[in-house]
Amino acid sequence: MKIVVIQGPNLNMLGLREQNIYGPMKLDDIHAQMETYAKQSEIEVEFFQSNLEGEIVDKIQECVGEAQGIIINPAAYTHTSIAIRDAIKAVQIPTVEVHISNIYAREEFRHKSMIAPVCAGQITGFGPFSYHLAMVSMIQILSEIKAMQEAQNKQQASQQ
Ligand code: DQA
Numbered sequence: 001m002k003i004v005v006i007q008g009p010n011l012n013m014l015g016l017r018e019q020n021i022y023g024p025m026k027l028d029d030i031h032a033q034m035e036t037y038a039k040q041s042e043i044e045v046e047f048f049q050s051n052l053e054g055e056i057v058d059k060i061q062e063c064v065g066e067a068q069g070i071i072i073n074p075a076a077y078t079h080t081s082i083a084i085r086d087a088i089k090a091v092q093i094p095t096v097e098v099h100i101s102n103i104y105a106r107e108e109f110r111h112k113s114m115i116a117p118v119c120a121g122q123i124t125g126f127g128p129f130s131y132h133l134a135m136v137s138m139i140q141i142l143s144e145i146k147a148m149q150e151a152q153n154k155q156q157a158s159q160q
Contacts, residue, residue, distance in 0.1 A: 001042070002046065002069075003068070004059070004066070006049075007072075008073055008074040008078070009051040009076055009077065010051065011027055011075055012027055021100075022101065027049065029128075031047045037135055037136075053077055054083075056074065056087075057083050060087040061090070063093055064093070068145075069096070069142055070095040071134045072119075073099060074115050077114075078097070078099070078113050078114065079112055079113065082114060088118045094142070096119060096120055096138050097119040097123070098124070098133075099124040099130060100128060101124070101125060102124050104124065105125065120137070120141055
């Protein structure tokens, strides 16, 4: 099983960027923690960061046949990108949206997520720990899908 973690614009600046909002942790350190946790469930993780909307759309499309789950922090594109929303809807891969800050406690323009309606769920406001919660949620979703598929296979086999 593979999960792709997609990070949007300016998240490569974590550790430098607005530390009062995003804290001192760097993106690589967040990724290292996620990978350690995923390994315990024998899940492979790929990390991708881009400041470009089209590259994020390309990466989501490339997940078809490659990944069983997507964790995405679309950053500022959360609030504007119909293209990223359409890509998530198109690939039909379970997706968890994640934010470090609580987008609902900030400026009004951050209260609207274009992405949330096409995701399994949204995690927002727990600092870098949001990514851990997103990973826990994604692994839970994947294990539920696996259990459902196994039950279906068993039922089909018993009907033959
Ligand atoms: C963010 C919230 C967005 O509003 C903002 O544009 C970001 C980061 C977060 O993780 O809290 O770049 O997605």
